[in-house]
């Protein structure tokens with residue numbers, strides 16, 4: 001079968017960064033940082049991303065590009081004869097789980113775009129916090145309105161994936177990602193210029209290590225996996241459409257850098273405003289939807305900033321959910337030999353139906369949200385490093401990241417990567433997972 005491919009290195013980068021940058025950066029990261037003490041959490045998170053998770057990103061990239069096939073087949077091909085396609089199945093489960101709550105939050109972003117365009121926040125200026133909380137409760141409640149927005153979100157995701165890699169995913173992420181960056185920078189500048197913003201910057205950049213607990217480690221690890229899109233095959237699947245001449249280390253590092261930069265800028269857009277208006281950063285998952293609109297209601301030019309912000313949120317979310325849907329779709333296309341259209345429709349329907357349960361119950365929603373990032377993704381990552389580092393011949397990995405010896409890297413860096421993949425990552429992930437679960 002002739003497989004679709006990305007047209008350029010830039011196309012690969014924006015697609016991968018598009019997968020990484022998402023609700024994880026704008027919704028999850030701020031509320032986790034807010035409940036875990038700010039700067040100290042960020043430092044822990046940075047260590048998790050660059051020490052631990054970047055080599056894992058290489059692993060997913062390598063397995064995908066080497067095998068040029070879907071998640072399930074990739075694991076049986078990369079180490080022939082092993083029974084490790086189970087890692088792929090766990091990945092599929094992870095993609096299903098995330099797609100069971102992610103589009104719900106994506107649906108809220110559409111709901112809030114509609115509210116912002118109708119100047120609803122401006123009309124609520126000076127209203128007490130409880131009213132904003134109530135608005136968010138209303139948005140989340142199981143109602144025709146929330147079901148419609150959930151559906152619209154999933155349908156838009158399906159629309160892009162339907163068009164394929166080059167004509168769909170690459171074509172849309174190419175303009176969405178730069179736009180996203182520009183918009184979030186505008187909001188960060190607006191936020192930092194508010195009187196009283198300094199306290200928010202202190203919260204972001206002055207660490208207080210006494211805030212770190214065992215739970216902080218698990219949250220930081222789970223968030224690093226979630227934010228970089230590793231552990232459930234999104235990067236692997238995109239990498240399977242990447243040409244052999246591309247530079248894996250460069251593209252992975254740029255993806256991780258973009259994602260982290262975006263998370264920090266998102267923090268700078270949100271926290272200074274939260275502090276400037278005397279609100280609490282430790283609000284939890286409602287931070288973005290119950291607290292920010294209150295700020296938009298009072299901020300000069302807030303109505304416009306609100307529209308911009310929720311559009312950003314929506315774009316960031318869509319460029320991530322397409323990467324999850326593509327994981328499922330590519331498996332169905334190649335394993336069942338279905339057309340792309342049929343595969344997209346089937347998988348979208350399945351995710352839509354499971355997602356309805358998350359719209360219906362916040363317990364189910366929380367379960368999918370926390371279980372996928374704090375258990376399935378790290379577990380997927382753990383199996384991935386054992387697979388690449390021990391089950392398969394490690395020389396394949398080395399061959400692949402150097403493009404069969406054509407690219408040269410510092411010897412010590414390559415040794416370090418090998419050490420992380422074979423020893424450090426399995427040890428740390430296992431410890432944190434066990435400590436978190438027990």
Ligand code: PFF
Pocket residue numbers: 019020021022023024025098225226227228229230232233234235320321323324
């Ligand atoms: N990285 C995305 C975000 O930060 O919102 C979420 C995500 C996408 C997680 C794809 C996992 C994945 F495979």
